[in-house]
Amino acid sequence: MTTTRAVHAIHPTGTTGATGIPSPRLGTGRRVLRAVGLAATVPYLTLKAAWLAGSHIGIPDGSELLTGSLPITVANAVTLAMDATVIVLVLALTRPWGRRLPGWLLTVPAYVATGLLAPIALGFPAQSLVKALGMGAGEAVKAAREPFLDPWVFTVVYGGFILQGVALAGLFVAYARERWGGAGQGASQRRLPSPTGVVAGAAALAGTAVGAAFLYWAFGGSAGLSAQRVAAYSAETGVVSAAYGLCALAAAVGAVMLARGGGRARQWQAVTWIGSAAMLTWGAFMLAARVRAGLQAGRTGHHRGLP
Known part of the structure; x- marks a missing residue:
């Protein structure tokens, strides 16, 4: 009978260990x-x-x-x-x-x-x-x-x-x-199935709406903002809103490109990843901040708006 010894050593150039996973x-x-x-x-x-x-x-x-x-x-x-x-x-x-x-x-x-x-x-x-x-x-x-x-x-x-x-x-x-x-x-050469395409379309519409709103605020728009946020507007706050807006639009465009498939879809994966991740994480953060501000306003009778 021949016995074999599992090799657990990791080589810096990338060998395969006992688990079969490349190092x-x-x-x-x-x-x-x-x-x-x-x-x-x-x-x-x-x-x-x-x-x-x-x-x-x-x-x-x-x-x-x-x-x-x-x-x-x-x-x-x-x-x-x-x-x-x-x-x-x-x-x-x-x-x-x-x-x-x-x-x-x-x-x-x-x-x-x-x-x-x-x-x-x-x-x-x-x-x-x-x-x-x-x-x-x-x-x-x-x-x-x-x-x-x-x-x-x-x-x-x-x-x-x-x-x-x-x-x-x-x-x-x-x-x-x-x-x-x-x-x-993924299947970047093929158009996504219809149900997934519908979801991608809805995501694209949401991303476009959010992106447009942030770009509107970036250039001094005041609709939907608290008086405190409007008074605090400057070019510094404008570029922050523009960054959020660009991420939202990136998610929207990326969703459409991935849904359409084709050779270019693969090129949009990184853009979609970045844009959608920014929308999810900062959207959740802003929602939590809004809830916290609302709770504080309920206790004190004073509402400060988003941080």
């Missing part, structure tokens, strides 16, 4: 992305840990964050855990054990991370450019704002978020290509 190929580029992704979590995790420990670093006098209320504490704990998940995701995309995880356990967090980070990656650099060109919020608008965080906090945190997004995008694309190959590309 990740980690070239210089992916090693750099891994290092960047891990390092980019440090500023946010450090700040959140400090705030949970009672520090007021980066929080100006008069900020509601100084109240230490239970909702704020819970929010800090939850967002700290979310950013810590990025570390786990980066390692899962680059370590052998990540190949043994169920596909959805990686795809869902990657999708959520894409949605949360994409508008920031679009909007924050645009905001910085607007400020550099002298088109930022006027003194009256700045004076009317309630203190929240010191400006440097946004630069450090959002800069880290953008680097996280770049790192995760590069690592996930390489991971998906090696693990699933063409299986995740």
Whole structure:
């Protein structure tokens, strides 16, 4: 009788272990992305840990964050855990054990991370450019704002978020290509079945409506906004609305292209992924913020509108 020994060693160029799943190929580029992704979590995790420990670093006098209320504490704990998940995701995309995880356990967090980070990656650099060109919020608008965080906090945190997004995008694309190959590309040469096409059409209409609304607000439109939001409008808030609007339109156009099928459908998969993820995650966030504001208004008789 001949016995065989299972080989568990992982070769950096990508061999197949006992599970039959190819090991990740980690070239210089992916090693750099891994290092960047891990390092980019440090500023946010450090700040959140400090705030949970009672520090007021980066929080100006008069900020509601100084109240230490239970909702704020819970929010800090939850967002700290979310950013810590990025570390786990980066390692899962680059370590052998990540190949043994169920596909959805990686795809869902990657999708959520894409949605949360994409508008920031679009909007924050645009905001910085607007400020550099002298088109930022006027003194009256700045004076009317309630203190929240010191400006440097946004630069450090959002800069880290953008680097996280770049790192995760590069690592996930390489991971998906090696693990699933063409299986995740779908039937891009064929038109989707009728029921699915109807859903895609409805999604496209919704995305178009949402995108049009955000672009309307981006250029100074006021319909549907609270008086506080209208008074706070500036070129800085306009580019943020434009980022949301572009993501929504990307989801709409992508849904149509995927439903139509054909050779170009595959080219729209990444656009559809980014746009739909942004709509889902930030839509859920804004809805939760609206509910929270409504609950506060019910208790205090004062309604502040969306943050």
